[in-house]
Amino acid sequence: MQVLEGGVKMNIHGMNVRGSVKDKQTRCKHYDKLVDIIAIKFKCCKTYYPCYKCHEEEADHPAEIWGREEFGQKAILCGECGSELTINEYLTCHSSCPYCHRSFNPGCKNHAHLYFGVH
Numbered sequence: 001m002q003v004l005e006g007g008v009k010m011n012i013h014g015m016n017v018r019g020s021v022k023d024k025q026t027r028c029k030h031y032d033k034l035v036d037i038i039a040i041k042f043k044c045c046k047t048y049y050p051c052y053k054c055h056e057e058e059a060d061h062p063a064e065i066w067g068r069e070e071f072g073q074k075a076i077l078c079g080e081c082g083s084e085l086t087i088n089e090y091l092t093c094h095s096s097c098p099y100c101h102r103s104f105n106p107g108c109k110n111h112a113h114l115y116f117g118v119h
Contacts, residue, residue, distance in 0.1 A: 012039070013082025018047055019054025025079035026050045035105040037079035038090075040115050043070070048077055052114045067117045075115075078102065087116055 010021040017039045020029040026039040028050035039048040042055055044064035049055045055063055066075060066087055074084040081100035089098055095106040112118050 012048075012077065012079060015039075015048055015077055015082070015084075017050065017077070019049040019051070019058055021050060021054075026077065027079070028054050030054065031105065033105060035095075035103050037102060038104055038108070039077040039079065041073075041075040041077070042115075043075075052111060063114070065113075065115060065117050071116070078104075091116065091118070 009018050025037045027036045030053040039050050041048050043066045071087040075087050076085040076090040078097045080102040083099040095104045
């Protein structure tokens with residue numbers, strides 16, 4: 001783990017993940033259950049963070065939401081296998097990685113509106 005000005009950056013499966021990252025599967029101090037293994041690329045800075053709280057704490061700008069027309073963009077990192085999922089893949093994967101089949105936290109869908117234009 002490398003400490004940077006303004007926060008922590010960890011290389012996970014070849015991707016830099018910023019925020020309060022606790023392990024190589026992208027868990028953070030806010031969400032660290034066994035199923036909390038994704039990081040989200042924020043549209044505003046094209047940077048992966050484990051969650052919106054990590055972005056709020058570290059970034060010097062407000063978060064931007066991905067629009068529906070951008071749902072083909074790769075913006076989800078599976079902390080188990082390192083696959084990058086498109087937003088569409090993530091929103092339709094039924095809380096498990098379509099590549100390695102590891103379960104994601106189903107409660108994350110409650111925060112989808114903070115990242116994606118789903119309404």
